[in-house]
Amino acid sequence: MAIDADALRRAIDAYADVVAEQRDYLVDLDRAIGDADHGVNLDRGMRAAREAAASGSTPAEVLKGVATALISKVGGAAGPLYGTAFLRAATAVTGKQTLEATDVVAALRAARDGIVARGKAELGDKTMVDAWTPAVEAAEQAAQQGATVAQILAAAADAAEQGMRDTIPMVARKGRASYLGERSAGHQDPGATSTAFLLRTLADRAAAECPAP
Amino acid sequence: MAIDADALRRAIDAYADVVAEQRDYLVDLDRAIGDADHGVNLDRGMRAAREAAASGSTPAEVLKGVATALISKVGGAAGPLYGTAFLRAATAVTGKQTLEATDVVAALRAARDGIVARGKAELGDKTMVDAWTPAVEAAEQAAQQGATVAQILAAAADAAEQGMRDTIPMVARKGRASYLGERSAGHQDPGATSTAFLLRTLADRAAAECPAP
Amino acid sequence: MKKIINNPETVVQDSLRGFAAAHADLVEVHFDPDYVVRAQPLPPGTVAVVSGGGSGHEPLHAGFVGTGMLAAACPGAVFTSPTPDQIHAATMAVNAGAGVLYLVKNYTGDVLNFETAAELAAAEGVEVASVVIDDDVAVQDSLYTAGRRGVGGTVLIEKIVGAAAERGDDLAACAELARRVNSQVRSMGMALTSCVVPHVGRPTFELGDDEMEIGIGIHGEPGRERLPVEAADQIVARLLEPILADLPFTEGDRTLLFVNGMGGTPLIELYLAYGIAERFLAERGIQVHRRLVGNYITSLEMQGMSITLLRLDDELISLWDAPVHTPALRWGV
Amino acid sequence: MKKIINNPETVVQDSLRGFAAAHADLVEVHFDPDYVVRAQPLPPGTVAVVSGGGSGHEPLHAGFVGTGMLAAACPGAVFTSPTPDQIHAATMAVNAGAGVLYLVKNYTGDVLNFETAAELAAAEGVEVASVVIDDDVAVQDSLYTAGRRGVGGTVLIEKIVGAAAERGDDLAACAELARRVNSQVRSMGMALTSCVVPHVGRPTFELGDDEMEIGIGIHGEPGRERLPVEAADQIVARLLEPILADLPFTEGDRTLLFVNGMGGTPLIELYLAYGIAERFLAERGIQVHRRLVGNYITSLEMQGMSITLLRLDDELISLWDAPVHTPALRWGV
Numbered sequence A, B: 001m002a003i004d005a006d007a008l009r010r011a012i013d014a015y016a017d018v019v020a021e022q023r024d025y026l027v028d029l030d031r032a033i034g035d036a037d038h039g040v041n042l043d044r045g046m047r048a049a050r051e052a053a054a055s056g057s058t059p060a061e062v063l064k065g066v067a068t069a070l071i072s073k074v075g076g077a078a079g080p081l082y083g084t085a086f087l088r089a090a091t092a093v094t095g096k097q098t099l100e101a102t103d104v105v106a107a108l109r110a111a112r113d114g115i116v117a118r119g120k121a122e123l124g125d126k127t128m129v130d131a132w133t134p135a136v137e138a139a140e141q142a143a144q145q146g147a148t149v150a151q152i153l154a155a156a157a158d159a160a161e162q163g164m165r166d167t168i169p170m171v172a173r174k175g176r177a178s179y180l181g182e183r184s185a186g187h188q189d190p191g192a193t194s195t196a197f198l199l200r201t202l203a204d205r206a207a208a209e210c211p212a213p
Numbered sequence C, D: 001m002k003k004i005i006n007n008p009e010t011v012v013q014d015s016l017r018g019f020a021a022a023h024a025d026l027v028e029v030h031f032d033p034d035y036v037v038r039a040q041p042l043p044p045g046t047v048a049v050v051s052g053g054g055s056g057h058e059p060l061h062a063g064f065v066g067t068g069m070l071a072a073a074c075p076g077a078v079f080t081s082p083t084p085d086q087i088h089a090a091t092m093a094v095n096a097g098a099g100v101l102y103l104v105k106n107y108t109g110d111v112l113n114f115e116t117a118a119e120l121a122a123a124e125g126v127e128v129a130s131v132v133i134d135d136d137v138a139v140q141d142s143l144y145t146a147g148r149r150g151v152g153g154t155v156l157i158e159k160i161v162g163a164a165a166e167r168g169d170d171l172a173a174c175a176e177l178a179r180r181v182n183s184q185v186r187s188m189g190m191a192l193t194s195c196v197v198p199h200v201g202r203p204t205f206e207l208g209d210d211e212m213e214i215g216i217g218i219h220g221e222p223g224r225e226r227l228p229v230e231a232a233d234q235i236v237a238r239l240l241e242p243i244l245a246d247l248p249f250t251e252g253d254r255t256l257l258f259v260n261g262m263g264g265t266p267l268i269e270l271y272l273a274y275g276i277a278e279r280f281l282a283e284r285g286i287q288v289h290r291r292l293v294g295n296y297i298t299s300l301e302m303q304g305m306s307i308t309l310l311r312l313d314d315e316l317i318s319l320w321d322a323p324v325h326t327p328a329l330r331w332g333v
């Protein structure tokens, strides 16, 4: 089974709901090692993204709408990073009516590469890259083993959550948390957390859209 | 027995000690219904007054030195009021080498009248006048009954303390506490309190200088 | 207590030393007795406008010493009126032969100490006039109090009367103008937090986490009313309604609207309140022709604000617009 | 949380509305996307200097829009960099044919969003140059961080580069000057209290009653070190020592000393600190030729201060002295 524009739209809706629910939690994480705005910024962005995703007849169009909304509404570091991620993902699947397993993997990889290109963070810098990179690797591995879209996204979500937890002991070297030096250790990165939420939401939606036989 | 310049000097010293000790208490009283400076102001003034009182060969000269120090160091409402009080007291006893009972009463009355002339407060306005006026009346009554200087000052101190306590339920109509309206009730007036301290100190010193036979 | 200070006993002098260093081109600070005068002497034959009061209200008054405003300022201890010797020394230093005008905020201490200083000056043959400023509508029963306090209106009066002195008005005219502006200006303030007097070390009053104090003065005196914190719309209405009712201001009036921070409230909030206030006035047909927004008469680190409204006429507008060059207010120069 | 606001979600726009009303003679505020431009268009053929960043630092940046300083400012949400569409709209509004210079404080968000805006402008044929400001010596290991933050130096760079643009310097010269000033300026800040982000409603960090935070940024980020509160002498030394060591400043240098309040610290303390700082420099043979004291780049209602030191030369002095007429800085006009 594959994902079409409507299924993707429902997934974006679901992520907007999750971000709204987790808004204060994300703010709290950012309060500890940043400037206490990650949840608010992303929530503002995802509300706009939900509207922007309403039109668009292909997955690429939906993703592009989300990208534009995030770029123009989020601000901060997360706005351009997530915006670029969705924009690159859109480009990666341009022309497709539905997303098959290989498309999903290509979109995830493009998203991650976009974030790295913009933000220049490396693995271990305590950023969202620490959730994205293991997620993409897990998705690729699952796809090589012939997994379904839902299985691929579940593997990505599991890896992202592990990556998110792995940020806790790290000393930040990029973004606002890096100003804290050693004091950033012991706190989970907010961007890695919102990334894990995104991938978990996509996995859950995929499982719901394409129930295992 | 009578009071000479040296005895008066010792009394001023003693009052400076009392004000230093009670500084924070007076600040606290003023914090409740004023601007939290009465103790600090008076302490600064009495430290200067102690020095100013060091010279001066008659009671009037000592009192005038204290007046000048208070006027130039205290500021606020209490500075000109206490300054005027000491200045008028000095004038009332000019030319005397020692102060007899009638001189003490005259000095107290002149001090009180000076405060009223400057500040225009009436009895019941919740100011230092509520300690001064009963004190002067009690002193006059004691003098009429032939009391000694020590007895006169003790009567004045008793009455001042009663007057000080009587300010507690009053609603202020003069000075900074008046801005509080009804909310000023329930607090003891700082200026009435420092007045009671002054008269008690004078009484104690007089008792020590002129022990009862 | 958290403050950037060395010693609570020397805060005023320590701060004056920095002020002197920062504005040596504009002012000269004298110590013991403490007073601040312009770096350039007044033109001979002009009235010297002098003010003063307790410290802790910066930039008032020393920040307003300079061309087109004050000739001298006398800073007392924190929240304590200056002493007559300070005022007298300042008076003698700035008298330029046309007399000295004292602008005195109406507090018992200020009034008494300036009174004594005026007597000292008179004894030395210097002509002094005094005008007492009492624009605070929060003090309701003037009969049963020390009378209304001098608050935000002080800044406007110092500017306008300073301009009149600069253009050469004589002492009587300056005093009359000060009285006239005082009669046309009304203020009211509120606090979200108390201030901490340095030598006390604790807040002057205690406010709960959800409380505000309405009708405060500028010395950390508690106000007349304690209320739950409200939205800015309501707070502005609570300050402006008694102001409008008091003068009263009426439709068609031209005004100067002054939104003043108490020291700890940042500009983002003051501008927000200013916008509400201007709309509130517009809805009542009251025109705002001039404005001032910022921390100009403060209460140490208190969070809160006051609103001041002055009814303008052509003369007051032109005096307000006249050049001024002081550490805290500057235009036209 | 105690603030004079209506709604945490609309603080920035509500405040901008008041700012627009208070300074209609100087600025024009546009909404959705939000940006602030001068009321008078730039003279054709002059470089437009544009800056922006999160709100909560008032008067930065909008308060510096006007003759001799910024052409436009882009206020983001509180402590959140503006979005590319705001920056792009401002860019197109103020471009006067000689190109646009972005002055960007070095935060990942600001850098990325201005970068995107520059791409949008380039796509429409508008020449854009960007200079990233990073004067905060509190961030030590630039290799292992997002790099030094842009803090107090921003105000000085905006003033000096604004003056160069006003006199007609071209885009390359303005950008080069901005880089040069950035290379000559160093800052460091400290906090006595945290600020409260409106939509969060609680302090960003918790400080004990006797603690201070050294090396803070301007977004309520905690600093690198938490210490017991010290006397002003020690605090000033803690800020100035790393500043002097870093450039390094040396004997005989002519400097501009800028003591900046974080929003909740009153002038009485800032002047006190200024006095200490100037003496500290004098003892090391460093001359203070120009100075600025006040709340110019703030962190909401945070109590604390930052110190900025700029090494001057004749050109920088004359550009600093050049006329400026903005809501927050004004002289020579």
Ligand SMILES: Nc1ncnc2c1ncn2[C@@H]1O[C@H](COP(=O)(O)OP(=O)(O)O)[C@@H](O)[C@H]1O
Binding pocket: A030, A034, A035, A037, A038, A041, A042, A075, A076, A077, A078, A079, A081, A115, A118, A119, A120, A121, A126, A127, A128, A129, A174, A175, A176, A189, A190, A191, A192, D079, D080, D081, D108, D109, D110
């Ligand atoms: N250079 C970077 N590369 C990748 N991710 C980054 C980078 N800088 C910051 N981030 C991510 O952005 C998150 C913070 O986002 P947000 O709070 O919205 O922005 P800001 O730091 O501007 O307030 C961090 O938790 C981190 O995951």
Ligand SMILES: Nc1ncnc2c1ncn2[C@@H]1O[C@H](COP(=O)(O)OP(=O)(O)O)[C@@H](O)[C@H]1O
Binding pocket: B030, B034, B035, B037, B038, B041, B042, B075, B076, B077, B078, B079, B081, B115, B118, B119, B120, B121, B126, B127, B128, B129, B174, B175, B176, B189, B190, B191, B192, C079, C080, C081, C108, C109, C110
């Ligand atoms: N008009 C007045 N007449 C007599 N006493 C007064 C008057 N006004 C104030 N006081 C006294 O002064 C005291 C306050 O003194 P202080 O705190 O030193 O001055 P300030 O109120 O200027 O801070 C009051 O407690 C009151 O007793």
Ligand SMILES: [Mg+2]
Binding pocket: A030, A034, A035, A036, A037, A038, A076, A176
């Ligand atoms: Mg953040």
Ligand SMILES: [Mg+2]
Binding pocket: B030, B034, B035, B036, B037, B038, B076, B176
């Ligand atoms: Mg008092």
Ligand SMILES: [Mg+2]
Binding pocket: B035, B037, B076, B077, C054, C079, C080, C081, C109
């Ligand atoms: Mg006082």
Ligand SMILES: [Mg+2]
Binding pocket: A035, A037, A076, A077, D054, D079, D080, D081, D109
């Ligand atoms: Mg941010």
